Amino acid sequence: MSPDHRASRTLPQPLDAAAVDRAxxxxxxxxxxxxxxxxxxxxxxxxxxxxxxxxxxxxxxxxxxxxxxxxxxxxxxxxxxxxxxxxxxxxxxxxxxxxxxxxxxxxxxxxxxxxxxxxxxxxxxxxxxxxxxxxxxxxxxxxxxxxxxxxxxxxxxxxxxxxxxxHERCPRCGEPTTLENAGWTRRCVAQGTELYPRTDPAVIMAVVRDEPEEMLLLGHAAHWPERRFSTLAGYVEPGESLENAVRREVLEEVGVDVDEVAYRGSQPWPFPASLMVGFVARARTTELRPDGVELTDARWFTRAELERDVRSGEVLLPGHGSIARALVEEWFGGALPGA
Ligand SMILES: [Zn+2]
Structure with a gap:
C-alpha cells in the first residue's frame, strides 16, 4: 500500500467523541x-x-x-x-x-x-x-x-x-442478574458472579491493488438494496487475530488473497454489540469469485470508474458517518458525491 497510508493519522471515529468523559x-x-x-x-x-x-x-x-x-x-x-x-x-x-x-x-x-x-x-x-x-x-x-x-x-x-x-439472566446458571455500578456491571443473584458489558469485534476492509493500476474492491451483499456497493466486512471468530480475520473474510467472500493488512480506525456499531475495526488490505491475487451467498457481486474500481458510477447512480455508496464510507473516501482521496 502507499506510504501515505502508513504515515497518515487514523480515520475519524464516528459515533465516539472525546468531548464526553465516561468518568x-x-x-x-x-x-x-x-x-x-x-x-x-x-x-x-x-x-x-x-x-x-x-x-x-x-x-x-x-x-x-x-x-x-x-x-x-x-x-x-x-x-x-x-x-x-x-x-x-x-x-x-x-x-x-x-x-x-x-x-x-x-x-x-x-x-x-x-x-x-x-x-x-x-x-x-x-x-x-x-x-x-x-x-x-x-x-x-x-x-x-x-x-x-x-x-x-x-x-x-x-x-x-x-x-x-x-443479560437479564446469568449465562452460566440461568438465574436472574441485577444491575450494579451505575449500569456498568450485572451480578448473578445465585453465584455472585459479575458480568461485564461485551463488545463483538468485526473487521471491515478496503481491499486495494496497485497493478496494473490502483483499484479498490467493493462488494454487493445479498441483503442490500440494489446497486449498493461497499467494503467487505465480517465478524472476528473466537481465537482469531484481527489481521487473520481480514484475510479469511476476503478469501471466503471473494476468493482474493491479501497479505499486508494495516489498521485505519474503528467505529462502535451497537446493533447490538459490534465494534467495526477498519483496515486497508493489499490484494495478492485479483480474480474475483463472489461466494454467491453473502456476496452476490464484487468489482474492482479505478478512481475514475468509482467517481463516474457514483455520479451516475450506478453505484450507491454507504452513508456519510460510516467507517465504510470513510475507508472508501480515504482511498479515493476526497469526498464522493451522494448519500
Ligand atoms: Zn449464575
Whole structure:
C-alpha cells in the first residue's frame, strides 16, 4: 500500500467523541445515579426499544431533572433502568452549565402499552407519558444529524441498553442478574458472579491493488438494496487475530488473497454489540469469485470508474458517518458525491 497510508493519522471515529468523559472511576460511588438525577446540571438521554428520544430541534433529547421527577428512582429496581454515561465540560457540556453529568434512562419495552392489564404498566403513568410525548429515532438516522457529543452519548446509551436487555439472566446458571455500578456491571443473584458489558469485534476492509493500476474492491451483499456497493466486512471468530480475520473474510467472500493488512480506525456499531475495526488490505491475487451467498457481486474500481458510477447512480455508496464510507473516501482521496 502507499506510504501515505502508513504515515497518515487514523480515520475519524464516528459515533465516539472525546468531548464526553465516561468518568469510569465514578461508577462505584454509592447511589451515584440517584444523586445525579436530582442535580440541575444533569441531563438524561431516553432509550426505548433501542431508539432515542428526539428533541424539538431534531437533536438528541437531553432531559433536565424536572422532566423526570415522576419517574421511579434507580434504587427501586430496574423498571426503568438508569445508567451513568459520563460527564463533560466545555464542548460536550450543556451550554452555560459546566460540568454536565449525563445519565441514560431505559424505558421498558411495554412502557407504551395501551393494555391496563399488563402488570406494572399504567398507561397514564410517567413512563408511558415519556414514550408518547417524544418523537423517537434509531441511532443510524439520528447520529448523522446531531453533533459528535450527542452521537457519542446516544451510541453509548443504546449499546449499554442492548447489553442489559440481553443479560437479564446469568449465562452460566440461568438465574436472574441485577444491575450494579451505575449500569456498568450485572451480578448473578445465585453465584455472585459479575458480568461485564461485551463488545463483538468485526473487521471491515478496503481491499486495494496497485497493478496494473490502483483499484479498490467493493462488494454487493445479498441483503442490500440494489446497486449498493461497499467494503467487505465480517465478524472476528473466537481465537482469531484481527489481521487473520481480514484475510479469511476476503478469501471466503471473494476468493482474493491479501497479505499486508494495516489498521485505519474503528467505529462502535451497537446493533447490538459490534465494534467495526477498519483496515486497508493489499490484494495478492485479483480474480474475483463472489461466494454467491453473502456476496452476490464484487468489482474492482479505478478512481475514475468509482467517481463516474457514483455520479451516475450506478453505484450507491454507504452513508456519510460510516467507517465504510470513510475507508472508501480515504482511498479515493476526497469526498464522493451522494448519500
Ligand atoms: Zn449464575
Amino acid at each position: 469510569a472511576h465514578r461508577r462505584t460511588e454509592p447511589h451515584l445515579v440517584s444523586r445525579l438525577r436530582g442535580e440541575a446540571t444533569t441531563r438524561t438521554v431516553l432509550v426505548h426499544r433501542g431508539r432515542l428520544a428526539v428533541a424539538h430541534d431534531g437533536g438528541l433529547a437531553l432531559l433536565p431533572p424536572g422532566d423526570l421527577s415522576a419517574v421511579p428512582a434507580p434504587d427501586d429496581g430496574e423498571r426503568p433502568r438508569w445508567f451513568f454515561l459520563g460527564e463533560a465540560t466545555g464542548e460536550g457540556a450543556v451550554s452555560g452549565r459546566a460540568p454536565t453529568s449525563y445519565l441514560a434512562l431505559v424505558l421498558p419495552d411495554d412502557a407504551d402499552a395501551e393494555d391496563v392489564d399488563i402488570e406494572g404498566v399504567d398507561p397514564a403513568g410517567p413512563l408511558a407519558v415519556l414514550v408518547r410525548e417524544h418523537p423517537w429515532s434509531g441511532l443510524r438516522e439520528l447520529s448523522p444529524r446531531v453533533d459528535p457529543s450527542q452521537a457519542a452519548l446516544a451510541t453509548e446509551a443504546v449499546a449499554l441498553a442492548a447489553w442489559h436487555a440481553a
